[in-house]
Amino acid sequence: MKRLILAAVAALAFTGAAQAQQTLAAVKARGTLICGVSQGFAGFSAPDSRGEYRGLDVDYCRAVAAAVLGDASKVRYVPLTAQARFTALQGGEIDVLFRNSTQTYSRATGLGLAQGPVNFYDGQGFAVRRDANVRNVAGLDGATICVAQGTTHELNLGDTFRSRNLKFSPVVFERIDTMYEAFYAGRCDAMTQDASALAGALVSARNPAAYMVLPETISKEPLGPFTRNGDVQWTNTIAWIHNALVEAEEYGVTQANAQAQAAGTNPTIQRLLGATGEFGKTLGLDNAWALHAIRAVGNYGEIFERNVGQGSPLKLARGLNGLWNHGGLMYAIPFR
Ligand SMILES: N[C@@H](CCC(=O)N[C@@H](CS)C(=O)NCC(=O)O)C(=O)O
Incomplete structure (x- = not known):
């Protein structure tokens, strides 16, 4: 048997x-x-x-x-x-x-x-509104951050903010288009994803000049x-x-x-x-x-x-x- x-x-x-x-x-x-x-x-x-x-x-x-x-x-x-x-x-x-x-x-x-x-x-970056006057990741202490579900970014975000003693509230999205809408509608202070994807998203924003990608990345994204x-x-x-x-x-x-x-x-x-x-x-x-x-x-x-x-x-x-x-x-x- x-x-x-x-x-x-x-x-x-x-x-x-x-x-x-x-x-x-x-x-x-x-x-x-x-x-x-x-x-x-x-x-x-x-x-x-x-x-x-x-x-x-x-x-x-x-x-x-x-x-x-x-x-x-x-x-x-x-x-x-x-x-x-x-x-x-x-x-x-x-x-x-x-x-x-x-x-x-x-x-x-x-x-x-x-x-x-x-x-x-690539590397994980953050997009913010220019008029928010945030210039680096430390400036996001206490921020609400839009992030996509099922990505490496959810984990990196928690790891980085915890290890740097920064607070944040994640808003998690399954669909990328709803995440963009939420960010542009001001539902979060920053949105995070691969820096290349942020650049791609911002060129198709209604008012690209209103946003910027922070120069700092927090991960390696090969x-x-x-x-x-x-x-x-x-x-x-x-x-x-x-x-x-x-x-x-x-x-x-x-x-x-x-x-x-x-x-x-x-x-x-x-x-x-x-x-x-x-x-x-x-x-x-x-x-x-x-x-x-x-x-x-x-x-x-x-x-x-x-x-x-x-x-x-x-x-x-x-x-x-x-x-x-x-x-x-x-x-x-x-x-x-
Ligand atoms: N490189 C990361 C993120 C990849 C990813 O799915 N990024 C989302 C935004 S953060 C995206 O590009 N979504 C596009 C889509 O869903 O079509 C991973 O492999 O987890």
């Missing part, structure tokens, strides 16, 4: 592992990538005036579709709240989550999910993709697409010149773009997968500048998101 039960458990575990391995094959068979994104904040993932999703996270979804399916437009976007995002991935509703999600120990070890490489180094545990091939695919976008920036391969560079003579660039070697085969992709991705969305620097940098209303500086040889943390693993 015991042996039977053990065999059944082993069979179940095997089925689970086999299922977990199937995302790449499932995406190819379906012909569409199902990408989990936010419900909408400017710069990362938000529908534009024509209803088309745009942003840094969206460009990653498009890069994956281009690399895997050869067509960046073959993406179905699933907008998810902070609360719902990980269950949607666990339950197989989405193939990958690109939703300003912070990588942490408990998310890595407790959720049955795999964390991909960091594609945006944002990146999540996939299901046990699907090494798919997790690798997502990781190497990010790597390719960063490597492309380092080697000066751009959306405009990628095709010409593939026919050039630099051996690193030729391997990256699939002109030599068989780096597509080991991932289960077309040899020109990185070329497809870069032609669709550009290199990491182009993605950054277009969506959140100088080419966008957010105008965020590269900072930690610069290349490693320009003082940042973006460092691609070599294509060897």
Whole structure:
């Protein structure tokens, strides 16, 4: 009997592992990538005036579709709240989550999910009304603070204020749009979230000049993709697409010149773009997968500048998101 039960458990575990391995094959068979994104904040993932999703996270979804399916437009976007995002991935509703999600120990070890490489180094910030004359976090002592449920921010807020002996009253929201409305209506003295998300929110406020983001951040928020545990091939695919976008920036391969560079003579660039070697085969992709991705969305620097940098209303500086040889943390693993 015991042996039977053990065999059944082993069979179940095997089925689970086999299922977990199937995302790449499932995406190819379906012909569409199902990408989990936010419900909408400017710069990362938000529908534009024509209803088309745009942003840094969206460009990653498009890069994956281009690399895997050869067509960046073959993406179905699933907008998810902070609360719902990980269950949607666990339950197989989405193939990958690109939703300003912070990588942490408990998310890595407790959720049955795999964390991909960091594609945006962020930190938790605070937005206040300019006329409130608050200039730093200490100035928020006794403040009412709007915060989103199911985020790293709830915990960071409590930890920071307690350890600095500051008092605060949290007002917790499940939906981000209701949080913004509450803040703009003056129901809280400050609203807290990732500094990038605050910048994105304020550009679409009715009167952006009335608000400011405090220069101080209180946490590390390494944002990146999540996939299901046990699907090494798919997790690798997502990781190497990010790597390719960063490597492309380092080697000066751009959306405009990628095709010409593939026919050039630099051996690193030729391997990256699939002109030599068989780096597509080991991932289960077309040899020109990185070329497809870069032609669709550009290199990491182009993605950054277009969506959140100088080419966008957010105008965020590269900072930690610069290349490693320009003082940042973006460092691609070599294509060897
Ligand atoms: N990076 C943080 C926060 C991510 C997050 O969900 N932020 C909220 C606001 S603080 C958001 O962007 N919501 C957008 C939405 O719900 O569409 C995390 O992973 O917990």
